[in-house]
Amino acid sequence: MSVSAVVTGIGVMAGDGEGAEAHWKAVLDGRSWIQPLRRYDASRYSARLAGQIAGFEAAAVLPSRLVPQTDRVTRLALVAADEALADAGAAHRGYDDFETGVVTSNASGGWEFTHTEMNKLWRQSPDRVSVYEAFAWFYAANTGQISIRHGLRGAGGVLVADQAGGLDAIGQARRSLRQGARLVVTGGLDSSLDPWGWLSHVSGGEVSTAEDPAAAYLPFDAAARGSVPGEGGALLVLERGDAGRAAHQYGLVAGYAATFDPPPGSGRPGTLARALRLALADAGVTPAQVDVVFADGAGIPARDREEARVLAEVFGPGGVPVTVPKAGVGRLLAGAGPLDVVTALLAVRDGVIPPTPHVRTVPGDYGIDLVRAPRRAELDVAVVLARGRGGFNSALVITR
Structure with a gap:
């Protein structure tokens, strides 16, 4: 078991x-x-x-x-x-x-x-x-x-x-x-x-x-x-x-996966989508069951475009709300993913998706529903994504 x-x-x-x-x-x-x-x-x-x-x-x-x-x-x-x-x-x-x-x-x-x-x-x-x-x-x-x-x-x-x-x-x-x-x-x-x-x-x-x-x-x-x-x-x-059970419970770490991208110039695609799908499978949930994604959100056009493409590929264009609340604190390296996990747990607890501060115009061809103001929602499943320099990709699934 x-x-x-x-x-x-x-x-x-x-x-x-x-x-x-x-x-x-x-x-x-x-x-x-x-x-x-x-x-x-x-x-x-x-x-x-x-x-x-x-x-x-x-x-x-x-x-x-x-x-x-x-x-x-x-x-x-x-x-x-x-x-x-x-x-x-x-x-x-x-x-x-x-x-x-x-x-x-x-x-x-x-x-x-x-x-x-x-x-x-x-x-x-x-x-x-x-x-x-x-x-x-x-x-x-x-x-x-x-x-x-x-x-x-x-x-x-x-x-x-x-x-x-x-x-x-x-x-x-x-x-x-x-x-x-x-x-x-x-x-x-x-x-x-x-x-x-x-x-x-x-x-x-x-x-x-x-x-x-x-x-x-x-x-x-x-x-x-x-x-x-x-x-x-x-x-x-x-x-x-x-x-x-003896303590209060914020939620479950229900799924996790990590992948590593091929070297630049290899002609092989990145593996973020694979990490995401493996984490969902590990959690036993489908893309349709995901209520919100806490994206990596690099703030670098080429990397943002790639991540947006993966989200649209897995969830469908605009298929899931996406947020990057760490835009208010910066890229925290090893601290970024865990801070997003805490934010996701509190979002699930309180039924509200936190906003991505400062962002005004999202290119239409990104195909993502970026949350820019607090949004009330019934949240049961949240996904957190993180990408590191050198080809690291990680995905974590949080459930109520």
């Missing part, structure tokens, strides 16, 4: 950093946190807008011993994990430590921490470099620190797949439940907006150079000219269906 994966807790670090419910309200209001970089002088860069978390002070919410040994992204992850576990009431479930685990995704590691320590190495001396540099930079730091903080000693892991990695982490957590785990903290976050990290974003050639925050990241818009990097993401608590 298959084991169902129930979402019993959610934690969000995005936008104003005030948690899942506050973020959900802001999403429905169409708020945006895309603004000029404010942590340093970014005037010399070609792009200067980013989706930034406002007002986050790690020292106010984390033990003082953790702050000097962690990068900003790990601090965000620790706070999101605290929120998700408290929301799930996991401390009262009585699980053995080895029945619980952590699987996260991080696409960029601890940029800011390493940037600071390498500056010490170059400008001062090797003995001024923090001993915590040995691990604070690493992709697995979030998983490790959450595991240590909460005593989650079972199955653990970290996945790196750019924008698609966060959904892959949730898919892996679901496998862990099927292999005997009782509770898994999963999802993803990223934060790489320091000068080193920002240079890596800009050098990719896909970041919008717009000066107006309302015109910078426009997924599926005729005026789209690039994406806007952001920071943050979400973590979820997944439990086995039999145990999850």
Whole structure:
């Protein structure tokens, strides 16, 4: 008998950093946190807008011993994990430590921490470099620190797949439940907006150079000219269906699939449609049963057009409402998919499809029904899509 994966807790670090419910309200209001970089002088860069978390002070919410040994992204992850576990009431479930685990995704590691320590190495001396540099930079730091903080000693892991990695982490957590785990903290976050990290974003050639925050990241818009990097993401608590009855349930992770595109120039088509169809089959639902799609929405015309073609191919032209609420926070790399999953769960709970902010004109030949204002609807099945640079495609199906 298959084991169902129930979402019993959610934690969000995005936008104003005030948690899942506050973020959900802001999403429905169409708020945006895309603004000029404010942590340093970014005037010399070609792009200067980013989706930034406002007002986050790690020292106010984390033990003082953790702050000097962690990068900003790990601090965000620790706070999101605290929120998700408290929301799930996991401390009262009585699980053995080895029945619980952590699987996260991080696409960029601890940029800011390493940037600071390498500056010490170059400008001062090797003995001024923090001993915590040995691990604070690493992709697995979030998983490790959450595991240590909460005593989650079972199955653990970290996945790196750019924008698609966060959904892959949730898919892996679901496998862990099927292999005997009782509770898994999963999802993803990223934060790489320091000068080193920002240079890596800009050098990719896909970041919008717009000066107006309302015109910078426009997924599926005729005026789209690039994406806007952001920071943050979400973590979820997944439990086995039999145990999850003791807690409130946001929904089920009913289906998941991932594919990898062939190399450019091969002449072979991309595989996003295959990932979508495999996820639907895994969930046991048909395209006609899907009520909403949370699209990847790259904000890059060629990629938007390709994704729109896939949606029209699988669901029919205009066959399902499509939304990209992360247009208000930016492209969050590993954090994007999990944040969309949380938004999808709350959309199903409240019966409302959140809007795609800023978008005004969708080309008619895209053949998609892009939601640009909150839309009331009975929602039972939601699909979340994520695509990463290098050919990663992931699809996740959420059901009531």
